[in-house]
Amino acid sequence: MKQAIKQFLVLGCVALPLWLPVKTLAQAPSSFPDFTQLVEQNHQAVVNISTTRTERRNAPPQGQIPPQFRGMPEEFLRHFFGFDPRQESQPRRGPERRAQSVGSGFIISEDGYILTNHHVIDDADTIIVRLSNRKEYQAELIGSDPRTDVALLKVDAEALPIVQIGNSDNLRVGAWVLAIGAPFGLDYTVTKGIVSAKGRNLPDDSYVPFIQTDVAINPGNSGGPLINLDGEVVGINAQIFTRSGGFMGLSFAIPIEIAMNVVEQLRETGQVARGYLGVQVQEVTSDLARSFNMDSPRGALVAQAFPGSPAERAGIQSGDIILKFNDKLIEKSTDLPPAVGITPINKESEVLILRQGEEIIIRTQLAPLDEMASGSSRAAPAMSSEVLNVMLRLVDEEQLKTLNIPFGVEIEQVREGLASRSGLIQGDILVSINFQPLRSIEDVDKALKAVPAGQSVPLRVIRNGRSNFIALTLE
Template identity: 50%
Template sequence: MGQALVAQASLPDFTELVEQASPAVVNISTRQKMPDRAVAGSGSLNVPDLEGLPPMFREFFERNVPQVPRAPGGGRREAQSLGSGFIISADGYVLTNNHVIADADEIIVRLSDRSELEAKLIGTDPRSDVALLKVEGSDLPIVNLGKSEDLKVGEWVLAIGSPFGFDHSVTAGIVSAKGRSLPNESYVPFIQTDVAINPGNSGGPLFNLAGEVVGINSQIFTRSGGFMGLSFAIPMSVAMDVADQLKAEGKVSRGWLGVVIQEVNKDLAESFGLEKPAGALVAQVLEDGPAAKGGLQVGDVILSLNGKSIIMSADLPHLVGALKPGTSVELNVVRDGARKKLQLKIGALPEDGEALANAATPGVERSSNRLGVKVVELSAEQQKSLDLKGGVVISEVQDGPAALIGLRPGDVITHLNNQAINSAKTFAEVAQALPKNRSVSMRVLRQGRASFITFKLAD
């Protein structure tokens, strides 16, 4: 009994935090003009996120959410979406998610006293999913901003938002992990929590126990449309850097290295002579990019940037993206088994990615039965289109190691066992001399994208 009381006493009390922070948390709704045919026959509310909920709750929700009115003349209707946000300055700057206000024709911010203000969009950054709004006002309630980098895994955090339109709902949990990378989100080291987040919470604040905002609730991992214990927030260090740039320039510029990287697993680490799996393996260096000008090469393993260790390959885009274009950096790399330091200048991340040309039709055929592939040399035109000085293209995959590791006809091999392949003869010689029962790396270009793969020869 005594132990239970001690445990109960140690749990945090969120009441004072909520009282102080709630006034600065807002509900955000948007209106977007859309063709009438897009909503024809939608006389009742249809919200996919409600699928699977008990009928009684669903009826309650449908009865209490305003129906979308038909515009005068019947030619167009207005779509509404609900999200959350928070006020960061007394003169009315508001932070939310880009996806909350995307494609909106009108943005309405509702304060805790239920007053509504029309917001002006200052700028958005789809890459970080941050948007900055401005409402007219003075002496508005504001949140206290905290340092997301000071967060520790296991500490308590709290979210306030409008899940399913229920204003100022409060949920709490702990920090599950930091620096998470999500697919297609290369430039945000997300904070992972187990705070209950649902549709409508997006754009709302994540608080620490000091009542400071440390993140913007942005995404959840779900198979049902509802919360499953995995929530992701944009760190405030990232969000405020974006907000400051949007306020000053109307857009966001990020650092860019000009490389394609991949994770270093156990087998790759062994093949490159590393003591343990760590770092970012350079699979491709883009022509005329900052990395190419700074001397970075394919096969280099980047271990640190300006003294900050690269444990997972995803750490590199986070660090590079946070730098301003033109910044000089020092990279610590492993090349041919030896450590090397490189000095280079960070470039500006292009608006659109660049694609390399695909490999074309091969020329004279050669073969290497040891790996089970037939390869041909690239023509001068093909090498130019792929920005290569050598390499061979696979014309046929036979039974053997190549088939087992997933190689296909059309794949271009540029390196084998850490050696550059500049001809079919070189490929055959290197393949014949491959060691047994040890991880061997191979660099392959498929549809213009390069990656290293590893394999072992048993005999």
Template identity: 50%
Template sequence: MRNLKHYTAALMGLWLMGLTAMARADLPDFTGLVEAASPAVVNISTRQKIPEGRGAGAMTMPDLEGLPPGIREFFERSIPQMPRSPRGKQEQAQSLGSGFIISADGYILTNNHVVADADEILVRLSDRSDHTAKLIGADPRTDVALLKIDAKDLPTLKLGSSDQLKVGEWVLAIGSPFGFDHSVTAGIVSAKGRSLPNESYVPFIQTDVAINPGNSGGPLFNLKGEVVGINSQIFTRSGGFMGLSFAIPIDVAMNVANQLKTEGKVSRGWLGVVIQEVDKDLAESFGLDRPAGALVAQILDDGPAAKSGIKVGDVILSVNGQKIEESADLPHLIGNLKPGAKADMEVIREGKRQNLSVTVGDMPKDDQATSGGERGSDRASNRLGIAVANLTAEQKKTMDIQSGVVINKLSGDGPAAAIGLRPGDVITHLNNQPIESATAFEKITSALPAGRSISMRVVREGRASFITFKLPGK
């Protein structure tokens, strides 16, 4: 019996060792990748002149304020002090980031925010040599910058395809978090095509790779050692890594870099519309079987959309055969088109599918702002609980609206108040019908169906959006 126990224990041990070996065999070995790629990853520092009194007299790292006190004090002690300038002169601030070499003659990719407003850009190579870099160009909308140093026969990185990247795939980052050069971190692709607030033109790669201040501008690799992205942003409540990192797809970055190199600027397609997401209720109100597409909430005057027949209330379902699952897909697709190119679109209009051909315009340098008749009843007694009035000629001109009605009063317990409407809001469409007058509004309101989603287009402070609501039975 004793021998049998020993035999069983030995078999169990061998089995566990086998499982451990199998688990280790399934994990990637990054050593070869790191050895081959590290020489082409660079540290970037910048100097910017700032008025006397605004600087702290010392170099500071980004986001140290968000770190725990003990860690913050460690880094502050580690940062060399800079001498204060004589009174009346200027001090210099320094920031740190990362980048990588894409050509042997010295072209380097990094983030725009790493080098923005810099008076001097310094690049430190893996051999510890320092070079002053020239800014070839930068594109704030994609947060991409192209630098050039005077050097030859430099090591370069292989560029991959971010389109072929798959969710769940292993990825690796090399950079200089908090100035620690050539730090390596790894993880997986968490998602693709992420849209972040105020970042309409980049379908970000989301990863769980540990990224911290100083990693910005560094490369994101796949297991083949190919660059698939530029590490750009993190989501954090502490100032440090929390498991959500975002990288610019290399396909997007190289499109920008090539334009900066050849043209000195970036041109991208533009429609001149304000769009919003189609949720379940909006999908029902517009006759869609599921939420999808980009809902046109507003059209800018004299823009490509206005000239091509796109209308407010259209739901754009595809562009040149590429489906739009979320509204954020539309800016990516249009932005990748050259100004003057044709965009064939499938849209839902008044419950019916239509095909439109739109000539894409050139994105303005600065995003454009979306930016006497019968009177309505003064009683908030209709089914929505609001009183409306026709727009005056002056209001139409000021708001750049052709038709609609303005809310004068709301019933405190009415449906309109419940969905957040307020006096001064302008209603231009109700139940997929344009509102031409207060009389038309009352007529449409009286015929609204009960128990299903109803859409309403509202303009507030120059910004248009669709909302949905349901009315109880009559």
């Protein structure tokens, strides 16, 4: 093994481009950024945040009744055996304990406003902020937003050092970035890396297009700033992907403009109101793009516009492809929720859509975000579709009402054929084929037989209460 390593090193030396001019080799180190000025410029505005909260763990239930005594009268059990059935299933109140956690933050105003993550201060009884000069302040929580994982604190101080706020829109993939924080409680630790990707969507975080970096981030870095080479904060370090509990090369930061939108609302009202358009969207795949006669996949395909929503009232329909929302280009479906979420409610918005090959501008007013629920399914007698090779049954009126759809047919059984090869499964409800409504089972084969062989058409499907489009290619 040692011999093999030795050979590798020697070969590596031989492989060096000896013809390379000395000047080029000498210039290479100078292209590496000098982070010292960035650290000196920003470290005083970075703070350590420690929190304490009270936790009470319940003790096991007291006075468990042995099986042989169960069913006896309560008075009998209490008098002769000392068992109280009323307390058997009730856990005892265990001892209280004080839990502590550590995170990071940064000062955004001279009068003491501080940004950090919601999860750093969640459920905290007390929040202590320590500055770089070791002064400590008890912080007031102005407000926080779990959806974006942003929290705003305030300390009673003046003339504090502050960071410069940048704009992550100007950040390019491959650019150098710097993080300052307190990993594992080690104050003012500096790490660096590059931007690996932008606009990352993580599970349960549809309102945050994360900045992905390879900056070393560990527990305790949460809430600290991500800084570009101009010395501006472009993000808040928030999450890592890990299998070990520590850094593995995948770190995620909240874009600073998302955070500052939250800050503005928290300072004004103490809470965050998020815009609601009322559409369920899906990605435009290559197959779907061909079926919609698009040159390339782009935009967010509207699978459903919820009844009574701003989208439905404005005329947005299932099958529309949203290409632009106000000034934001929608390249993929995950671009839409953040663009809608940061738009003020009751403000008119412009939506550029593609509808059957024609671009249309629709104007709408967003409403406050509201949770929508959808139901599940059932139906009546089945018939066969010759083209799809499936058994279908018409969806009844009650189920249509539950699913908020005007018509549809449900797949009861899938055999080997076009349906199975296209990914259709039992329980799928077919609503339209190539925008032709399916009001009866006969409409399915009628619509499919009108499509030339080899052509892809969009098929609208309701699966598990959610509306989607599938590209169906006729054979």
